[in-house]
Amino acid sequence: MKEAESLIAGWLDDSLDGAEQSQFESWLREHPENLDQLVEASIRDQQLREAVQIFESRSSAGFSQKRRRYLPLLAAAAALVFSLVATFWLSTGSTRSSGLAEVIAAEEVLLGNRKETFSAGMKFAMGPVSLKSGRLELMLDSGVHLKMMAPLEAELIDDMHLRLKSGRLNANVGERGKGFTVYTEAGDVIDLGTEFGIEVDEDGESRVAVFSGKVEVHPREKGKRQSNGKGRITLNEGQAARFSVLAGLRRWDKVALAAKAAGISSDRYDGVVREVRDNLGDSELYPFYGIVRGGMKEGALAYTDKPNPRWHAAEGERFPEWLEGADQIRTYHQFRYRRYYRLNLELVEPAVVYVFQDSRVEPPVWLRQGFTDTGTQLRVGPWHPNMAGEPGVEVEADGPWLNVNVWSREVAPGLLELGSPLTRDADEHVSMYGLAVKPLHK
Amino acid sequence: MLSEEDQETFTRLWTEAQPTVSHYLMSLVRDSSTVKDLLQNTALVLLRKFSDYDREKPFLPWAMGVAKFELLGHHRDAARSRVMFDSDLLDRYTERWVELAPRHSDEADALQTCLAKLPERLRKVVRLRYFEDRNSGEIAKSLEMKAGNVRVTLQRTREQLRECVERELGRERGLA
Structure with missing residues (x-):
C-alpha cells in the first residue's frame, strides 16, 4: 500500500489505474479517518484549479491590455x-x-x-x-x-x-x-x-x-x-x-475620495477608534471604513457603499441625545450576506459601542449575548425603490425605509470582534448593521 | 410558481452555494462540460423544489444532496466517471465536503497572492496541470521530466501553496 499522501495525490492527479482505484477505496473504507484528509485535499485542489484559471486569465488580459495601449x-x-x-x-x-x-x-x-x-x-x-x-x-x-x-x-x-x-x-x-x-x-x-x-x-x-x-x-x-x-x-x-x-x-487607510460628496472628512482621524478591520481583505491591503468623528446625528449617511440611506430618529421622536456626536463607522451594506464576516474594532479608550441592527430579523448570537437592546429604534432610508416589496419596509414618497434596534455595550480599550448580521442562511431580507462609538468618560 | 421574493432568495442562496457545489462535482467528474450540465440540472431541480426547502436549515447540504443525486444519475447513464466511489463512500465524501468546504471559503484571495509568489518553474507545472488540464504523463513529456517527478513536484507545490495560504491568513488575522 502506498502512503496516504501518495495515494491521494494519485487520485487527484487522475493517475490511479483500475486496480489502484479499488485499492484506494478499500483503504478509505478501512481507514475512514483518512476521508477528511482526502476531502480537504480535494477541496484545495479545486480551489487551486479555479485560482490558477483566474490568475492565468488575468496575466493574459494584462498582456493584451499593454499591447493595445x-x-x-x-x-x-x-x-x-x-x-x-x-x-x-x-x-x-x-x-x-x-x-x-x-x-x-x-x-x-x-x-x-x-x-x-x-x-x-x-x-x-x-x-x-x-x-x-x-x-x-x-x-x-x-x-x-x-x-x-x-x-x-x-x-x-x-x-x-x-x-x-x-x-x-x-x-x-x-x-x-x-x-x-x-x-x-x-x-x-x-x-x-x-x-x-x-x-x-x-x-x-x-x-x-x-x-x-x-x-x-x-x-x-x-x-x-x-x-x-x-x-x-x-x-x-x-x-x-x-x-x-x-x-x-x-x-491607503484613510480615504479622502469624494470626501465632500460623501460627507467624510479627509482630516486626520484621532478619535476613540484606532482601527477598523474585517476578515475580507488580502494580507497587505485592507478594506477601508469611513470613520466620521462626531458624525452620528440626524441625517448622517449610513454606509460607505450606499449613497442614500441615512440615520434618522424613529417616527415622531427626537434623535437620541446620548447617541448624538458619537463617532460613526460607515459599514458596507454589500457585506450583509457574508456569513463568515468578522469586523474588528480597536479602541484606544473605554467606550460604548452601538450597533444598529435591522429590526426585521432575529438578532445574531454575538449581538444577543454581547450587547444589550437599548429599546430605542432609529430609521434608516430612503432605500432603492426595489426594496419596496420587502416585508417590514415602510414605503414613503422618497422610497422605502427600515427600522433598526439600537444595541449597546461598554467596551474596554483593545479589540472587539463583531460578526455577520445574519442569524440563519435563509434570512431573506436583512440590511447591514450600522455602528457608532462614544468614549465612556465624556 | 415561485413568488418574486422567493426567486430572489433562491438566487442569493444558489449564488452562494454554487461554487462549492461546482468544486464538489468537478472533484468527482473531472470534465468541465459534464460539470456544467450537472450544475444546470442541479439548479433546475433546486428551483423546482424550492417551495419544499425548509428555510430553518442551511441551504448548502440540501443543494449538495441534489447535486449528488444528479451525479449518481449521470454515472448510471454514462458510466464514464472513473474516479467515482461506491454509493456509501460517496455519501460520506459528500457529507464531509459539506462540513469542510465552508472552512476554506476565505482562502481564494490568499491563494492568488501565493500563486504570484511561486517561482516560474513551479508556476509552469501548475499552469499545465490546472489551466491546460494536462495529467502528469503529458506534463512530463512537455517538460522532459519523468511522470513520477511531475507528481512529486505537483504534490510539493500544493504543499508549499497550502503553507503560504496559512501564513497569509494567519498574518491577516494576527493584524486584524
Whole structure:
C-alpha cells in the first residue's frame, strides 16, 4: 500500500489505474479517518484549479491590455484634432462607439473658462476635459458611468480608456465595461467589473478605492513610461491603495475620495477608534471604513457603499441625545450576506459601542449575548425603490425605509470582534448593521 | 410558481452555494462540460423544489444532496466517471465536503497572492496541470521530466501553496 499522501495525490492527479482505484477505496473504507484528509485535499485542489484559471486569465488580459495601449492614444489624437475643448450637442439618434458620451447629470459645470449648461441626454465629445468647478456625470458607449468632480484635468480617450491627470472621479463600469482603464502618471487602473473611485494629485500620487467588485492596479516604475505589470495588485471591494512613481505602492487607510460628496472628512482621524478591520481583505491591503468623528446625528449617511440611506430618529421622536456626536463607522451594506464576516474594532479608550441592527430579523448570537437592546429604534432610508416589496419596509414618497434596534455595550480599550448580521442562511431580507462609538468618560 | 421574493432568495442562496457545489462535482467528474450540465440540472431541480426547502436549515447540504443525486444519475447513464466511489463512500465524501468546504471559503484571495509568489518553474507545472488540464504523463513529456517527478513536484507545490495560504491568513488575522 502506498502512503496516504501518495495515494491521494494519485487520485487527484487522475493517475490511479483500475486496480489502484479499488485499492484506494478499500483503504478509505478501512481507514475512514483518512476521508477528511482526502476531502480537504480535494477541496484545495479545486480551489487551486479555479485560482490558477483566474490568475492565468488575468496575466493574459494584462498582456493584451499593454499591447493595445497605443491604439487608444491614436484615437485620442484624432479626438484632439476634432475638438480642442469638449463640445456637445443634442442628439436624437442612438450612437454606437460614436466617440460621444451622454450627459447623465451636471451641476454648475465650468469647463475650461466657459460656463456650460448641460442637461441629461446631451452628447459630450471625447477629448480633453478641464472641469474647473461643479460635477459632471457621463455615460460612455461601453456602459461605463463616470462621475467627475472638479477640479479635474482628464482626457476621454475612448469609451474604454481615460487619462486622469489630476482630480477625482468615480467609475461604475457595469458588465460591458469590464477592462475599462484609467491611465495616471503613477500607473494604470484596470477595472475587472466594479465601481471604483480614483483620485490623482498634481504631484503625481494616485489613490484608488474600490466600492464593489475588483480592479487591477499596475503602478509605474521610476523612469519607465509604462507599467510593466510586475508590481500589479488586485484590489477587492472595500480596499484602497495609493501609489506613486517615487514611493511605489502603499496602503491607503484613510480615504479622502469624494470626501465632500460623501460627507467624510479627509482630516486626520484621532478619535476613540484606532482601527477598523474585517476578515475580507488580502494580507497587505485592507478594506477601508469611513470613520466620521462626531458624525452620528440626524441625517448622517449610513454606509460607505450606499449613497442614500441615512440615520434618522424613529417616527415622531427626537434623535437620541446620548447617541448624538458619537463617532460613526460607515459599514458596507454589500457585506450583509457574508456569513463568515468578522469586523474588528480597536479602541484606544473605554467606550460604548452601538450597533444598529435591522429590526426585521432575529438578532445574531454575538449581538444577543454581547450587547444589550437599548429599546430605542432609529430609521434608516430612503432605500432603492426595489426594496419596496420587502416585508417590514415602510414605503414613503422618497422610497422605502427600515427600522433598526439600537444595541449597546461598554467596551474596554483593545479589540472587539463583531460578526455577520445574519442569524440563519435563509434570512431573506436583512440590511447591514450600522455602528457608532462614544468614549465612556465624556 | 415561485413568488418574486422567493426567486430572489433562491438566487442569493444558489449564488452562494454554487461554487462549492461546482468544486464538489468537478472533484468527482473531472470534465468541465459534464460539470456544467450537472450544475444546470442541479439548479433546475433546486428551483423546482424550492417551495419544499425548509428555510430553518442551511441551504448548502440540501443543494449538495441534489447535486449528488444528479451525479449518481449521470454515472448510471454514462458510466464514464472513473474516479467515482461506491454509493456509501460517496455519501460520506459528500457529507464531509459539506462540513469542510465552508472552512476554506476565505482562502481564494490568499491563494492568488501565493500563486504570484511561486517561482516560474513551479508556476509552469501548475499552469499545465490546472489551466491546460494536462495529467502528469503529458506534463512530463512537455517538460522532459519523468511522470513520477511531475507528481512529486505537483504534490510539493500544493504543499508549499497550502503553507503560504496559512501564513497569509494567519498574518491577516494576527493584524486584524
